[in-house]
Amino acid sequence: QKEVEQNSGPLSVPEGAIASLNCTYSDRGSQSFFWYRQYSGKSPELIMSIYSNGDKEDGRFTAQLNKASQYVSLLIRDSQPSDSATYLCAVNIGGSWGKLQFGAGTQVVVTP
Amino acid sequence: SQTIHQWPATLVQPVGSPLSLECTVEGTSNPNLYWYRQAAGRGLQLLFYSVGIGQISSEVPQNLSASRPQDRQFILSSKKLLLSDSGFYLCAWSIGTSDTQYFGPGTRLTVL
Numbered sequence: 509q510k511e512v513e514q515n516s517g518p519l520s521v522p523e524g525a526i527a528s529l530n531c532t533y534s535d536r537g538s539q540s541f542f543w544y545r546q547y548s549g550k551s552p553e554l555i556m557s558i559y560s561n562g563d564k565e566d567g568r569f570t571a572q573l574n575k576a577s578q579y580v581s582l583l584i585r586d587s588q589p590s591d592s593a594t595y596l597c598a599v600n601i602g603g604s605w606g607k608l609q610f611g612a613g614t615q616v617v618v619t620p
Numbered sequence: 621s622q623t624i625h626q627w628p629a630t631l632v633q634p635v636g637s638p639l640s641l642e643c644t645v646e647g648t649s650n651p652n653l654y655w656y657r658q659a660a661g662r663g664l665q666l667l668f669y670s671v672g673i674g675q676i677s678s679e680v681p682q683n684l685s686a687s688r689p690q691d692r693q694f695i696l697s698s699k700k701l702l703l704s705d706s707g708f709y710l711c712a713w714s715i716g717t718s719d720t721q722y723f724g725p726g727t728r729l730t731v732l
Contacts, residue, residue, distance in 0.1 A: 533720075540719045542720065542721075544723075545649075547623065550725075550726075551708075551723040551724060551725050551726040552664070552710070552723050554720065554722060556723075557720055572711055588649075593704070596663070596664070598721075600649070600719045606652065606714050606718070606719025606721060607666065607669070608666070608721060610663045611663060612662060612663040613663060619717040
């Protein structure tokens with residue numbers, strides 16, 4: 509069973525601070541990694557993807573990938589109340605068509 | 621640009637009744653299509669995926685089935701619903717060999 513693990517939270521973050529979310533995965537062959545944001549009652553929306561070791565920045569979001577440690581993380585800088593949501597980590601566990609394995613998500617609560 | 625539609629948005633059905641959920645994608649041809657289910661407080665579970673018309677692969681054996689009668693239409697069905705079928709059903713699409721998936725708005729199903 510190929511697994512994707514995330515801390516369920518809630519992760520409480522003061523407004524303006526950095527939120528740090530972690531995700532570990534079991535399939536060493538995985539090459540593609542994704543972060544989605546899901547507001548309560550809504551569908552997931554893609555934040556960013558990462559394919560290479562290192563950091564990838566997009567606005568206030570930074571994804572970090574370490575394939576040797578089988579670890580991917582998401583940093584949210586200058587956290588805003590609108591960032592309060594559940595963040596899903598997804599890993600391509602095989603197939604050219606993209607079979608994604610999702611973690612259960614980390615709930616983030618940004619407090620004013 | 622591509623858009624994805626799902627209907628109905630919400631559905632309440634009695635145990636043993638049939639089910640038909642529809643997903644359509646606009647703005648692209650020959651998308652890869654996916655059906656996921658998200659139970660309350662749980663991660664996303666891949667149910668079916670399709671890489672073309674009439675091509676359906678099942679990931680989880682259960683009382684659900686899927687069909688793809690047209691290039692951009694994906695249908696999830698059941699002949700007799702179970703209580704355990706309750707959840708948030710999400711359709712997603714990707715293009716070609718890209719493994720980046722984009723989700724529709726979802727259908728919230730409650731089986732009573």
